[in-house]
Amino acid sequence: MAASSRGFSTTQFDFKLRVRRLNASSSLLPNNIHLFDLVGPRKRRKLICFNHIHQLGPRNDNQERRFDQKKKPQTHVNRVRVQVSPSPMPFASPPSFLKQEKFFPRCTPRNSGPQSRDTPPKRDTGIANEKDWGISLLNENVNESGTNEDGSTWYRESAEELGENGFRCRWTRMGGQSHDGSSEWKETWWEKSDWTGYKELGVEKSGRNSEGDSWWETWQENLQQDEWSNIARIERSAQKQAKSGTENAGWYEKWWEKYDAKGWTEKGAHKYGRLNEQSWWEKWGEHYDGRGSVLKWTDKWAETELGTKWGDKWEERFFKGIGSRHGETWHVSPSSERWSRTWGEEHFGNGKVHKYGNSTTSESWDIVVDEETYYDAEPHYGWADVVGDSIQLLSIEPREMPYGVFPSLDFGSLPPSPQLDDNDDGDLPHSQ
Helix, strand or coil: CCCCCCCCCCCCCCCCCCCCCCCCCCCCCCCCCCCCCCCCCCCCCEEEECCEEEECCCCCHHHHHHCCCCCCCCCCCCCCCCCCCCCCCCCCCCCCCCCCCCCCCCCCHHHCCCCCCCCCCCCCCCCCCHHHCCCCCCCCCEEEEEECCCCCEEEEEEEEEECHHHCEEEEEEEEEECCCCCCEEEEEEEEEECCCCCEEEEEEEEEECCCCCEEEEEEEEEEEECCCCCCEEEEEEEEEEEECCCCCEEEEEEEEEEEECCCCEEEEEEEEEEECCEEEEEEEEEEECCCCEEEEEEEEEEEECCCCEEEEEEEEEEECCEEEEEEEEEEECCCCCEEEEEEEEEECCCCEEEEEEEECCCCEEEEEEECCCCCCCCCCCCHHHHHHCCHHHHCCCCCCCCCCCCCCCCCCCCCCCCCCCCCCCCCCCCCC
16 A cells, blocks of 8 residues: 555444543656544543444554654665654544444345445555456446345446547446345446546445445546656545444545656645544645655644644655754643644754744743754655556556547646645645
8 A cells, every 4th residue: 555544543444333431621658558642631532342442533643654663764864763742642543433244245146246345445544556446347338237136136337438539438337235225335447548648547436234324435546648748647546435324423535646757756635534522634745856855744633512622733844864844732622722832843964953842831942952864755655666556557458549640638838836735625624
């Protein structure tokens, strides 16, 4: 998986949640290439679910991401691990509320029906590789349906659509439902291509069960070639969401990754979750320009219906061993009393680090220490990795181009400078 989990810990779905207690406190490719410790008297929330205890709120995976003791350095800069925050801040994971038990009998090959993949998505699993989806498109137009021995029904459709500029889309749609219609599942696979060299592979699936729990997930990857620079680029994305039918609980995640053949890389995620009276959000991003410049950031926060809010955010920028880190941890009480602690580091590239910070409770520090600098100048998963994991995408065959016909390229205006966070925030509010 290209993007590691961060922020909230991964838990699998279980719909029946018993809440006992919740405290208030290569170069180019050719065109035809086939929240942390709570402040004050607040206590950590705990939820008991099937005898497993989960802390509620985000955990501090961003420090694990930046300062993994086992990770080998990727630049020639001398490095040691440095602590970036005055205090540890593990955001608790939202508990699972979706169950993956009996849904309805799967379609069987004996009935010539498609196999149902009737399980909801898992939280914090990032963007899957294409091989994990098992996409297998039919080579003929199909429109069929049937009934299983238990009364559940299924259908399968397959077709090809053609358009201008060599556009072709091959797709397969399948689904089914239980005998009484209380449970159902749907899944669609597709591949797209045209004469510009664009290729796309995608999946969308959804489902619901008899208790009213529902889920939806989409995944896609595409290959394209920049009209101005002629550099090949691969982009991958995933969106996932689930909602409980018996509680005021649900979650949503949006992940994206972008790579080009010269080493430029962008990754990010937006996340939201709710369990009864508590909600939480997280956003993070990474940007590598392919020439040694790195930007990373995280912003996460949570709140309760009682008015308590808390959060943590940080950012770091480095280039050739010189850079900075800064962040803030904050907490707002139901009476709007605010506490915060800000901190920062300046790395000069000569073994000297300026550390400073203060808080609303009169904490203050401003020192220069002898300390080497560590940061990742390259992504742990980059262009070569994504090409190796995109074999099915690269193997998509475009329509044959007639002799004397050339693809229509839309150069438009000059391309904008790459931005780290150019994705729609959706319903995600910003941190306090």
